[in-house]
Amino acid sequence: MASAQASSRRLRRRRGNRSSARRQRSVAGLRRRSAIYKKARYEEGFADGYREGVQTGMQSYPIGFEGTSIIIPTYNQLDMLKQCISSIVENTDLPYEIIVVDNASTDGTKAYLEKLGGQVRYRVLASNQGFAGAINVGMMMAKGSTILLLNNDTLVTPQWLDNMLACLHSDDRIGMVGPVTNFISGDQQIKVPYANVREMYAFARQYNQQDPARWRRTDRLVGFCLLFRKELFHQVGYFDEGFEIGNFEDDDYNIRVRMLGKSLVVAEDTFIHHYGSVSMRALGDRQALVHERNQLYFMDKWLNPYDWIHRIRHIANGTDGSAAQVDMTGLFPSGIAVRGIGSSVYWIDNGTRRLVEGLPTIPVVRLSQVDLLRWPISDPIGSWEIEALWHETEGPEGQPRGGVRLPDGTTFIIEQGKARKIVSPAALLSWQLHEKPYRTLQPEELAELEEGFPIIPHPMLRQVL
Template identity: 30%
Template sequence: MKPLVSIITINYNESEVTLDLLQSIRTLTYPNYEIIVVDNASPNDNPDKIKEKYPEITLIKSKENLGFAGGNNLGVKQAKGDYLLFINNDTIVPKDFIESLVQTLQDDETIGMVSPKIKFHWDPTLIQYAGYTPMSHWTIRNNSIGYHQKDNGDFDAEGETQSIHGAAMMVPKSIVEKVGMMTEIYFLYYEEHDWAEMIKRAGYKIYYQPKSYILHKESVSTGKFSPLKTYYISRNRILFARRNFKPFQLWISLLFQCFVSIPKNSFMFIVKRQNEHLKAFWKAIFWNLKNSATIG
């Protein structure tokens, strides 16, 4: 018997999008999995229709919007699987994408997390993720390897990478039991990078497995460029550094933020007359100042 895989996905006002994912999951060739859908207190959606169309799933209806980490953690608490597969609801999966991920984790118990190759749904010939570069101690940003490049075989080498991609990541349940679940202070963005750092500090590797892939519609919930996204990315970028950088690295990054990043972004939003983004950006800065002693 193959080990049980718990597939966990979050729905927020996107039942139709979630139904598309579940339709693709039904074609999976992997023989042993369960599906957990967490509805994050959708205000303008009826998640019950997901259960009606796919009665085999476990539908958890949260009473409040817990964000990415909180919603997934709610699913973890119900999961029975040996392996936990966290996957965005705005993805489509090919029928054989689970096998290689499970095999990777079974073959090397020092691997704590694995992500597949991620390609764009709107153009499956283009890559979104083929691993990550290290997080810069200046900008507190990393780069997705292969981003917007053709899937021509150049990114087909599996191996250790610096961070995981939250759109699709598989983690052994034993690792979660040792290291803990995702911290919920982020709400949106950077929480998977933070979790990867926790798992690396525990002595495990982060892995990229291109034998598996998914198609990602990207940012359906929050919008590709919304004030909400501006706020959480700006807030959490600094929060990530505060939680994960060593003191000297943190001072470097904070100096860069104060004298380069913050003035540059403010100027950009002013010039483009993006007042809502400017407000969201400064709200993110003030959150970190107000919560200087809080790192989750």
């Protein structure tokens, strides 16, 4: 009897154990299925959120913000870049974004930028495009209402951006603003009492007291730190990438800004620290060659740019004292074929662009989209029509039209009865105007025509922008 009872208890225990095991397996299965279901829902939700985020980003990308886009070009100066970004974060209270454009550094800059995540926007170029090339990419990316170009070998200081913005917005006629510093060419350098970075910040905190009486106009701002409105970028265009590596591209931009009647101002109430020409010194023996090459390019492009600045202002003011608005399209020629980033060709016709129907055989000049879109669109024109207009040198009753040349070789383009002098051989080649036919005029014949705005070169771009 006892044996039978024991067997019954063992049987009940085995059945209970099997039942418990089944329950445990069932619960484990439910948990696994629940985990799979949750994972699937998570992945589905993540994918939906990602797609929605991409769409939202695409829709909002063209939307700017009331703040400053701080553009930092960099090349193999990782430690300097880290210090520069840190100084911005610690000393800037106003709305801003940081855009770093890396010229194919090999010192770990790319990995550093990737680790920063959303703290900065950045672009790593496939090859070294120089200062101008990197700045151009940054300006294309900028979404702020103002743009600030900043060398990576700088440290910004308390109130730096507040003071510069106050100066810029004090007068619509101001084109660009720059600070003073401890190490730079030109008249933006001041004497400083500090011996190290810690002392520098103490000095800058006392120095950077906003004071409009310390704002002064100048003929030249150095590109280590430049502030301007985004609309100025659309008016002037990109930096000229014909200046290799660095040097003179800022001088070139100064000239173009001043030709539009805008002034350059040094905000002497704003000090930032500049280690000074770190990237250029890294060139070693090449530095002198780069400087000489860029200087020659600048001189060939402008010959005497300051004479042209004053001449443009004189023409703009007019004989009756009225001041005409000068924009870049007014300094570019009409009667030329151009294209932007696409394949469409446009004919520039008295302040408008007309889509060319057919395949033109005359030279076509490639421009940036910023330059191209300044001309409003007008009615299309046939390729055969622009061929005739390109070769035209005589209007009704034998009046000169198109290209004319004086006996000494000086070249002009006659547009709407006005003689527009081509400022340099580089300008002639820039627009491929050397391919046009020219009619020879005597100086006294030219003197009978009204003087128009000169024709300046467009900026050379090595990238498609």
